Amino acid sequence: MIYGRVALIGLGLIASSMAHAMRRDGTAGEITGTARSAETRDAVRQIGFCDLVTDTAAEAVADADLVVLAVPVGAMEAVAREIGPHLKPGATVTDVGSVKRAVVEAVKPHLAENVHFIPGHPLAGTEHSGPYSGFPELFENRWCILLPDADTDADALDRLTRLWKSMGANVDTMEVDHHDLVLAVTSHCPHLIAYTMVGVADDLRRVTDSEVIKYSAAGFRDFTRIAASDPTMWRDVFLNNKDATLEILGRFTEELFALQRAIRTGDGDHLFDYFERTRAIRRGIIEAGQDTDAPDFGRGTKR
Numbered sequence: 597m598i599y600g601r602v603a604l605i606g607l608g609l610i611a612s613s614m615a616h617a618m619r620r621d622g623t624a625g626e627i628t629g630t631a632r633s634a635e636t637r638d639a640v641r642q643i644g645f646c647d648l649v650t651d652t653a654a655e656a657v658a659d660a661d662l663v664v665l666a667v668p669v670g671a672m673e674a675v676a677r678e679i680g681p682h683l684k685p686g687a688t689v690t691d692v693g694s695v696k697r698a699v700v701e702a703v704k705p706h707l708a709e710n711v712h713f714i715p716g717h718p719l720a721g722t723e724h725s726g727p728y729s730g731f732p733e734l735f736e737n738r739w740c741i742l743l744p745d746a747d748t749d750a751d752a753l754d755r756l757t758r759l760w761k762s763m764g765a766n767v768d769t770m771e772v773d774h775h776d777l778v779l780a781v782t783s784h785c786p787h788l789i790a791y792t793m794v795g796v797a798d799d800l801r802r803v804t805d806s807e808v809i810k811y812s813a814a815g816f817r818d819f820t821r822i823a824a825s826d827p828t829m830w831r832d833v834f835l836n837n838k839d840a841t842l843e844i845l846g847r848f849t850e851e852l853f854a855l856q857r858a859i860r861t862g863d864g865d866h867l868f869d870y871f872e873r874t875r876a877i878r879r880g881i882i883e884a885g886q887d888t889d890a891p892d893f894g895r896g897t898k899r
């Protein structure tokens with residue numbers, strides 16, 4: 597056992613996956629939890645991955661050794677304000693939000709000095725959400741980034757690191773603003789591009805009837821999967837990682853214009869060199885074990 601009592605605030609994909617993994621491994625003595633709606637709380641009572649589901653976050657965190665904030669980024673401040681006065685001295689508070697600077701600013705002011713706050717971000721997810729979508733293998737061989745600062749208690753960090761490792765994650769630490777820039781490149785902007793491409797195709801469908809669906813086997817199908825991700829979560833990501841995503845989108849637009857010009861002027865060398873460079877990046881991802889070369893991207897074996 598790593599923690600006696602773990603409280604999960606928010607009971608969706610990430611929290612339910614954590615609960616399933618902790619139960620499988622016996623790393624938490626007891627798991628409490630709460631969600632915003634009575635519907636989700638009742639669902640979790642039925643599914644049974646929490647020992648106790650409370651109606652409020654304040655009740656859920658009572659006597660907890662670890663509190664995990666697993667709500668959309670825009671809801672973090674209200675939750676932190678509610679739980680702040682009810683935290684046990686010495687408890688660790690972490691979160692799983694996809695953006696870090698905004699979460700640190702929203703949460704930290706509401707926590708007492710005697711509570712350890714260690715922001716976190718598991719780089720794992722699916723396009724599904726809610727309490728039924730979780731599964732214990734979600735974090736296996738995925739990165740979990742923890743964001744300690746100079747004052748972070750070494751024992752608290754070590755314990756949280758052990759928990760993520762027990763769930764199969766590879767743990768790394770990073771500085772908060774650097775995290776937001778890296779994730780803008782690797783996750784946030786790609787999602788925005790997928791949303792845009794699917795939106796464009798939807799406009800086109802009015803002209804070409806069902807062809808967009810019928811012939812979507814190639815790249816477009818992957819875009820539709822990404823573009824099916826939770827609207828609340830992704831709205832909050834862009835509202836809260838504004839500077840980094842705008843910076844990366846600016847660069848993206850410049851490169852897109854350069855490719856557009858190469859197509860118009862028939863500059864095949866430019867296109868070829870560019871595609872060769874990007875292909876090498878893909879090879880690097882496979883070599884790093886972060887994806888598979890299988891034709892279905894290995895999805896047949898994942899949920």
Ligand code: NAP
Pocket residue numbers: 605606607608609610611630631632633634636637666667668669671674675692693694695717718719720721722724725726727826829
């Ligand atoms: P999810 O499946 O949509 O679950 C979100 C949970 O938060 C639900 O239980 C929801 O309650 C609760 N909630 C929503 N608004 C709330 C509010 N204002 N106050 C209290 N509770 C509220 O989301 P998720 O995918 O687990 O994501 C949770 C966090 O993990 C987000 O910050 C997200 O950025 C981050 N994250 C997500 C992924 C991913 O791919 N999904 C990956 C890494 C990190 P109800 O069900 O009652 O509405």
